[in-house]
Amino acid sequence: MDNSYQALSMFDPKASTILIVDDDRAMRLLLRLALEWEGYEVLEANNGEQCLAEFAKSRPQMVLLDGVMPGIDGFTCCQQLRQLPEAQDVPVLMITVLDDSESVDRAFEAGATDYVTKPIHWPVLCQRVRRLLQAYWDTLQLQAQIERERALTLQLEAANQELTRLATSDGLTGLANRRYFDEVLAREWRRAVREQQPFSLLLCDVDCFKAYNDTYGHLMGDDCLESVAKILAQSVHRSADLAARYGGEEFAIIMPNTPIAGSRQIANRIQQQLAYAAIPHAASTVSTVVTLSIGLICVIPEQGCTPTAVLAQADQMLYHAKAAGRNQICAAVQSSALAICNRMGEIG
Numbered sequence: 001m002d003n004s005y006q007a008l009s010m011f012d013p014k015a016s017t018i019l020i021v022d023d024d025r026a027m028r029l030l031l032r033l034a035l036e037w038e039g040y041e042v043l044e045a046n047n048g049e050q051c052l053a054e055f056a057k058s059r060p061q062m063v064l065l066d067g068v069m070p071g072i073d074g075f076t077c078c079q080q081l082r083q084l085p086e087a088q089d090v091p092v093l094m095i096t097v098l099d100d101s102e103s104v105d106r107a108f109e110a111g112a113t114d115y116v117t118k119p120i121h122w123p124v125l126c127q128r129v130r131r132l133l134q135a136y137w138d139t140l141q142l143q144a145q146i147e148r149e150r151a152l153t154l155q156l157e158a159a160n161q162e163l164t165r166l167a168t169s170d171g172l173t174g175l176a177n178r179r180y181f182d183e184v185l186a187r188e189w190r191r192a193v194r195e196q197q198p199f200s201l202l203l204c205d206v207d208c209f210k211a212y213n214d215t216y217g218h219l220m221g222d223d224c225l226e227s228v229a230k231i232l233a234q235s236v237h238r239s240a241d242l243a244a245r246y247g248g249e250e251f252a253i254i255m256p257n258t259p260i261a262g263s264r265q266i267a268n269r270i271q272q273q274l275a276y277a278a279i280p281h282a283a284s285t286v287s288t289v290v291t292l293s294i295g296l297i298c299v300i301p302e303q304g305c306t307p308t309a310v311l312a313q314a315d316q317m318l319y320h321a322k323a324a325g326r327n328q329i330c331a332a333v334q335s336s337a338l339a340i341c342n343r344m345g346e347i348g
């Protein structure tokens, strides 16, 4: 049995509760007998005030409302009912001796769903009640179905977002993974070529990380990488910047539209924050705490040059930072990315 069928069987018009509102006690009695005979649950109110109170208390599925009553009359009562959010779709059948066209108009303007006149023709009344309740339950069922479909759509969207997040992030650190880094690098590079804006790329490496793992074990090694990743993530603030785990103990940051002054500032901030974190590293050859070597490159992109060449240049800067004794930033500015490409060609 599928969900929609289950929902359908839940809505039984015969299981409805109907509120009778009439100041005439004999009329209430007759209505009650007729409706209970049909199998409905019946509630009573003898004026407009009682009707509103009883509705709020019992939430009936339908209201049979006398038009002419002392105090709040049926028209005003109907208007006030319609202002209750929970009564907006509930059918209101007005019953009155008034059958002039003005009264009929008033009833519909007040929000009545339908209208019958006294003296009551009982088979007609019962048919109307049945039809109005069926329409009401159909509406509820449709609303429930729409709600279920909306909830399902939201669930699917959330699942899709989660899948995207899993596919693009590094399991250990939560930073972007290498695959996503490559994708963003290619995209941002193309944009930078179009817009002719300075493009910064940072590559960094945890100093003496193998010695760290040998000393503290791989679990502590993972903790260390997580701490470094957290600092990297906190150091980039613009939405276009992307911090990624490049591989092993290497990380990278893509910074589109960023001149060297800006990317150098970020590199300095990373070094500072890592110094504050003061993660002990007894086996380091450069410090007593965990440090980073950083290679930084800033280029004005040109057509005909690939991001791979820029990446290789950043890697060279990182190599220089290590060769110069680690725990430092080695940065370069290239006004022409083609120059890098040519140099890479020479090296390659």
Ligand SMILES: [Mg+2]
Pocket: 022, 023, 024, 066, 067, 068, 069
């Ligand atoms: Mg009356």
